[in-house]
Amino acid sequence: MNPMTSMPETWGALGSALLTFILFQDMIRRYCPPELQRYLEKWSIKISGFFNPYIQISIHEYLGNHLKPHKAYAIAEAYLSANSSKDAKRLKAEMGKDNGNKLMLSLDEYEKTTDEFEGVKVSWISGKTSPPPRPMLSYFPDPDKKYYKLKFHRRYKEMITGSYLEHVMKTGKEIQARNRQRKLYTNGHNMSCWSHIVFEHPATFKTIAMDPEQKEEIIEDLLTFTKSRDFYARIGKAWKRGYLLYGPPGTGKSTMIAAMANLLDYDVYDLELTSVRDNTELRRLLTETTSKSIIVIEDIDCSLDLTGQRKNNKKEKTSEETEKCKKDTKEESVSKVTLSGLLNFIDGLWSACAGERLIIFTTNYVNKLDPALTRRGRMDKHIELSYCKYEGFKVLAKNYLEIEAPHPLFPKVEALIEEVEITPADVAESLMPKSTKDGPEKCLLNLIQTLEKCKELKDRDQQDRVEYLEIK
Numbered sequence: 001m002n003p004m005t006s007m008p009e010t011w012g013a014l015g016s017a018l019l020t021f022i023l024f025q026d027m028i029r030r031y032c033p034p035e036l037q038r039y040l041e042k043w044s045i046k047i048s049g050f051f052n053p054y055i056q057i058s059i060h061e062y063l064g065n066h067l068k069p070h071k072a073y074a075i076a077e078a079y080l081s082a083n084s085s086k087d088a089k090r091l092k093a094e095m096g097k098d099n100g101n102k103l104m105l106s107l108d109e110y111e112k113t114t115d116e117f118e119g120v121k122v123s124w125i126s127g128k129t130s131p132p133p134r135p136m137l138s139y140f141p142d143p144d145k146k147y148y149k150l151k152f153h154r155r156y157k158e159m160i161t162g163s164y165l166e167h168v169m170k171t172g173k174e175i176q177a178r179n180r181q182r183k184l185y186t187n188g189h190n191m192s193c194w195s196h197i198v199f200e201h202p203a204t205f206k207t208i209a210m211d212p213e214q215k216e217e218i219i220e221d222l223l224t225f226t227k228s229r230d231f232y233a234r235i236g237k238a239w240k241r242g243y244l245l246y247g248p249p250g251t252g253k254s255t256m257i258a259a260m261a262n263l264l265d266y267d268v269y270d271l272e273l274t275s276v277r278d279n280t281e282l283r284r285l286l287t288e289t290t291s292k293s294i295i296v297i298e299d300i301d302c303s304l305d306l307t308g309q310r311k312n313n314k315k316e317k318t319s320e321e322t323e324k325c326k327k328d329t330k331e332e333s334v335s336k337v338t339l340s341g342l343l344n345f346i347d348g349l350w351s352a353c354a355g356e357r358l359i360i361f362t363t364n365y366v367n368k369l370d371p372a373l374t375r376r377g378r379m380d381k382h383i384e385l386s387y388c389k390y391e392g393f394k395v396l397a398k399n400y401l402e403i404e405a406p407h408p409l410f411p412k413v414e415a416l417i418e419e420v421e422i423t424p425a426d427v428a429e430s431l432m433p434k435s436t437k438d439g440p441e442k443c444l445l446n447l448i449q450t451l452e453k454c455k456e457l458k459d460r461d462q463q464d465r466v467e468y469l470e471i472k
């Protein structure tokens with residue numbers, strides 16, 4: 001440039017160069033074929049990259065075709081939650097682990113924060129990309145995909161891609177472990193993705209009323225599973241275990257799932273099959289589940305009539321079954337999940353991509369299930385939850401009334417409860433104080449009354465049966 005050129009002339013020249021560039025770009029957009037446009041765009045990025053001294057690294061929320069959540073994104077989010085509050089102006093707040101008064105902060109969308117590492121400044125920017133619109137109006141819109149962008153001077157490339165990112169991952173993981181809040185995920189209400197709430201269920205194995213030996217066996221089985229990572233790797237199987245919980249309504253199937261999650265410190269994914277459009281969506285939802293989790297499909301016998309699709313010999317359901325299933329399959333018409341889609345997943349085809357998961361099915365009618373669904377290897381352990389007997393009653397008496405044997409009324413309860421079929425839910429209900437004045441005695445007497453009524457009804461049923469047989 002001529003040193004004699006005055007400042008206004010220089011600005012004028014720069015301004016007209018910029019204008020020419022903008023007009024040139026506009027011309028390209030209007031008149032060039034798309035191939036040439038892409039080619040020119042590629043070169044313009046290269047040229048601007050040559051002059052731009054900054055490097056960007058993106059960490060996306062999902063890997064690839066958003067099949068799987070990207071762990072690094074969650075870790076970076078945790079790291080930034082501790083750092084971003086320093087200078088970012090727009091933050092998101094979420095409830096912390098203890099659900100106390102402390103809120104966890106993270107960067108809001110399109111917000112920027114800076115960080116410093118060994119004297120080097122970097123910046124982090126949060127953003128999101130929206131999926132392209134679907135050709136047809138859809139009930140299941142694809143979710144936005146979020147990302148973080150790390151920006152730094154190219155002079156520090158080696159240090160940032162090496163020790164700084166290592167520091168981010170290490171610190172982020174520590175923060176994650178400190179803040180880990182277990183979650184209950186659900187895909188209900190026609191959602192094509194998981195939504196979650198904090199999982200806070202008070203059930204533990206201590207409060208579950210069931211045969212003590214059976215309880216110990218289940219706990220042992222679960223703990224062995226969690227310690228078997230190397231074993232599963234050695235035998236070449238996905239690190240998962242299937243449980244089938246069956247028994248009449250109110251015997252504690254759902255309660256046991258909560259107790260399992262509390263014992264193992266796992267998240268729970270409550271999969272509502274009737275809300276899943278097809279096998280592809282099922283596969284996506286399942287691959288989005290994280291390690292250390294329980295995937296639950298409640299009332300599998302009612303889920304999309306999976307049983308019948310394979311057997312083709314639908315048994316007639318009783319009116320009680322039909323009523324329950326009707327309630328559960330309201331959206332059946334939009335779901336095309338098949339038994340084979342579900343079996344493929346259980347067999348480890350997709351579950352192999354992330355370890356340590358339990359898959360639990362519950363049913364009231366185990367005999368109605370397709371044997372392909374329940375065979376060992378798929379559902380490794382079958383657990384029957386049955387009517388409440390004396391051992392179960394003692395647990396409930398301790399939980400609800402804080403009383404233990406020996407007690408003068410216990411023998412009476414023992415004699416009656418062994419004779420009748422009463423669910424733990426009904427025993428629990430009878431033991432609940434009905435007014436603030438009700439003491440343990442009153443509640444026990446209430447239970448005895450209920451048990452006597454059950455016995456009377458049972459005897460009457462038997463009598464009816466005898467009479468019926470005699471008439472026949």
Ligand SMILES: Nc1ncnc2c1ncn2[C@@H]1O[C@H](COP(=O)(O)OP(=O)(O)OP(=O)(O)O)[C@@H](O)[C@H]1O
Nearest residue numbers: 207208209248249250251252253254255424425428
């Ligand atoms: N074995 C049990 N131990 C302790 N409490 C129990 C047990 N079974 C049932 N309950 C009590 O009864 C209530 C209902 O139990 P739960 O929902 O676990 O039954 P379920 O077997 O899942 O029934 P459904 O087949 O209708 O889903 C629970 O909230 C719990 O308070």
Ligand SMILES: [Mg+2]
Nearest residue numbers: 253254255298
């Ligand atoms: Mg249940």
